[in-house]
Amino acid sequence: MTDETGPRATTARRVGIADVAARAGVSVGTVSKALNGSGRLRDETRARVRAAADELGFTPISVARNLLAGRTFTVGVITTDSYGRFGIPVMRGAEDSLAAGEMIAFLCDGRDDPIREQHHLGKLLERRVDGIIVAGRRTDPRRPIGADLPVPVVYAFAPSSDPADCSVVSDERGAAQLAVEHLVKTGRRRIAHITGPQSHASANERAAGLAEALAAHDLEPVDEPYFGSWTEAWGRFAAAQLLRTHDDVDGVFCGNDVIARGVTDGLREAGISLPTQIGVVGVDNWGLVAEAARPPLTTVDLGLEEIGRRSAELLLDAINGHAQPGVHVVPGHLVVRES
């Protein structure tokens, strides 16, 4: 190592945003916009600023950028999902998109408690976050977290009941359609549905999607949907009941993977050979459950990480003045295993 690259050199004055502005022949504000990807600039200007920054080895420092833009480059994420099953994949996806925008997230756990949620909201606003993501664990619409908030809010997974808000949701009917397509393609014609509580939007939407998709193939569902709980015990019990009344069933679409695991156990223990006699499809692609089932579950992945990524992108857009209200639907995809 030469003297020039030694420790002394690294403590030299850091290249500042003003140096970049001077070299590119633009204002400091234009540099900020160009490097943040915000505001409306000609592509040529943006490219010139980026080239100047590269030539000078300029890395923007958040603190300096904050002062420039009046922004804190922080976002609040309020989750109601203490156990992380739905919230964490959403959070991971959001973090990917936020990091690309040089943002960092405060995580607050609302624990389905409106008082905690309002407390967290107050704390986040007090710290002048640039925006807020509200991540739910159920697909039922929820009341908006507040009215006339000073920063944009995006609702992830659990949509806001106000259609003027921005929400990102899974494709519940599409999930049922993917399951039916797979079951029909693998030769199933007598398809039943075992799912969660009728009071849950996701159970209803998936059941409605199943009926639609079967009708598109000129098929009738086997029996009414079996509404119950999101548990293995319910899956086992319902599978036994199903076999007693409909011994010709050859396919079961389950409302989630936990139920599907119970259904596969129940069918197997009743002497049914899987998937030879009956095909089973779940929803969630929850690795732990889907992979441990016997046989491992074919299931619909709702794209939770993508919901997180999309939510963060929409929030960044809104922060930059391009709000896109309404409900944004993220499609799922089928993961084929052995069931």
Place this chain on the structure above:
Amino acid sequence: MTDETGPRATTARRVGIADVAARAGVSVGTVSKALNGSGRLRDETRARVRAAADELGFTPISVARNLLAGRTFTVGVITTDSYGRFGIPVMRGAEDSLAAGEMIAFLCDGRDDPIREQHHLGKLLERRVDGIIVAGRRTDPRRPIGADLPVPVVYAFAPSSDPADCSVVSDERGAAQLAVEHLVKTGRRRIAHITGPQSHASANERAAGLAEALAAHDLEPVDEPYFGSWTEAWGRFAAAQLLRTHDDVDGVFCGNDVIARGVTDGLREAGISLPTQIGVVGVDNWGLVAEAARPPLTTVDLGLEEIGRRSAELLLDAINGHAQPGVHVVPGHLVVRES
């Protein structure tokens, strides 16, 4: 509602910290210390300040307090546990303690990637967090996240390999001891151990703890520990193998709940009546797994939330100048179900 409590009244000048100082007859700095619970004050002074604050209806505002104390009242939590199984309960516990100290947490997901971790560390320091919690998902010691950092760091669940750091860990040997006490108390004498990979500290520590606890009862373990993987499939396979070679076994201590679930399935499918013939105990008290097992699992809860709470308390202490280096062990407790 009268005019006095109407909207106009609520927009009146907010009571400030200077008002509290004047009423209590102390300096603004003393008010800050008294309300933050920091610094060294006489109890009488602290009580006087609190009384003055209560009388005036003064609620400290973080922003003002930040300026006073040179603190941001933010903490960074870097987790390596993308799936939330271990990180989220730790985080919940930490949030409880942090909220009590009026702190809010930035959550960063290191994803077991040292480059991401250093990136997050840099971002957190740039935002001048008051301290950092590093939450791991394995009990193996990990390298320190950095040397000579400007803020205190507490390692949660995965301890730092540097004993001069502050770490909060689960009681791995104690977990085995709790399991053995329960098995022996319920009449088991021929106890085997089916667990995870020998390369994991938790598998080794729990196996060592089992041997110690059996020796204390003058019992010999049935066979060497069965080291394998943290999966149900391994649990089922090992249970079958165990029965073939040791048909007198009457108790199995499993390295975690997932393995225990496989063991209960394997034993039940081999015609063993549970818990009549063989008692099974797991580790983790992971509701989803423990409650869905047949029979529901008796298991050792490692106290992850308590590890989070304790970590945050130790961090707050360190921020306030009372660092307590070393390894702090949080005891677990037995949760008795039907296995």
